[in-house]
Amino acid sequence: MISGSLRFLINVESLNGVESVGNLTRHRTAPVVVRASDGGYVVRYVPAISGESIAHAYQMAVADLAKKNGLPVSLKTYQGELIKFSDDDTVKGEGIDPPKSDDDARRFEVDVMLKDVVADIGGFMYAGKYPVRRSSKFMVGYMIPVLSKDEIPAQLEAQFHVRYSVVSSKEKQAIFNVEVGSALYTLSFSLDDEFIGVPSNYGEKVDKEDELVKTKDQRRKVAINALYSIMTGYFGGKRSRFLPSIELKSAVVTVSDFPFIPEPGHSEDYIKLTSERIERAKTILNGNSTSIYAINKEGIDVGKATVVNSPEDLISLLSENNE
Numbered sequence: 001m002i003s004g005s006l007r008f009l010i011n012v013e014s015l016n017g018v019e020s021v022g023n024l025t026r027h028r029t030a031p032v033v034v035r036a037s038d039g040g041y042v043v044r045y046v047p048a049i050s051g052e053s054i055a056h057a058y059q060m061a062v063a064d065l066a067k068k069n070g071l072p073v074s075l076k077t078y079q080g081e082l083i084k085f086s087d088d089d090t091v092k093g094e095g096i097d098p099p100k101s102d103d104d105a106r107r108f109e110v111d112v113m114l115k116d117v118v119a120d121i122g123g124f125m126y127a128g129k130y131p132v133r134r135s136s137k138f139m140v141g142y143m144i145p146v147l148s149k150d151e152i153p154a155q156l157e158a159q160f161h162v163r164y165s166v167v168s169s170k171e172k173q174a175i176f177n178v179e180v181g182s183a184l185y186t187l188s189f190s191l192d193d194e195f196i197g198v199p200s201n202y203g204e205k206v207d208k209e210d211e212l213v214k215t216k217d218q219r220r221k222v223a224i225n226a227l228y229s230i231m232t233g234y235f236g237g238k239r240s241r242f243l244p245s246i247e248l249k250s251a252v253v254t255v256s257d258f259p260f261i262p263e264p265g266h267s268e269d270y271i272k273l274t275s276e277r278i279e280r281a282k283t284i285l286n287g288n289s290t291s292i293y294a295i296n297k298e299g300i301d302v303g304k305a306t307v308v309n310s311p312e313d314l315i316s317l318l319s320e321n322n323e
Helices: 051-068 088-093 104-117 117-121 211-226 228-232 269-286 312-322
Strands: 001-011 017-021 024-029 028-034 041-047 123-126 133-136 139-140 154-163 172-192 246-255 290-296
Touching: 001 228, 017 154, 041 154, 041 172, 051 117, 051 139, 051 211, 051 228, 104 117, 104 123, 104 133, 133 290, 139 211, 172 228, 211 228, 211 312, 246 269, 246 312, 269 290, 290 312
Parallel strands: 024 172
Antiparallel strands: 001 172, 001 246, 017 024, 028 041, 123 133, 139 172, 154 172, 246 290
């Protein structure tokens, strides 16, 4: 399992908008509970970027890398329509037979995995007569501001813009406002790469599973390399005119043979705490191997983590360790 926590300094972003209210395009916000200086707890609404937005970007990175490595990606997935075999029309359009019974779920899952690597890594849900589900091997939550102190390092502000036409004097100015955010964000993710290319539905082995085994290592490498899009902040929408200033301030990434989620990046000792926790977890869960890597541009204590210089170096290490 590969898991990580990241801290991004992001200024002037509109990466996750929600509904428009009049001529105002609102930024997504979410309620968070923080500890007040008087010892109590208070609720604050802060700018946020949803896990769905981040997961979509990750899966599109998987689709792109899979294509480049000769692995299968369905047409709709490659076009960014991540409906992933949810109904009979989609399934039949990809030349796959729908499941004929509950006992046919494993065959159907394997057929889908062989048709689309994104459905293998990102999961899918077929909602036909005999539903079949494959859980995503990539897990990610909302990106929210760091919450370690009374002052949350985040702010929203609506920016005034005008569309103007010089072609005709009859054209009126079109005023619009876009709500942008700036924050020190934190994000956590996990990739259960061990079960990529492995069917999850019950039943006896089906014939085509041998084809999955042949490409399992390639699929895992694609899944790992696609994490680069997350570590470099290549996610979210409205980037054409609101391309944000993004800097990865620090990160911790762990590799283990047991389930483990690093400490979220809300405190400046989150990397050190993660390095201490993973060693204790290894003993409790009878783990055999662990690795912990850190990027540190904040001058914080990283404990026993191995420090690397950049996301490129980190992805290279993770990919090499998978070989």
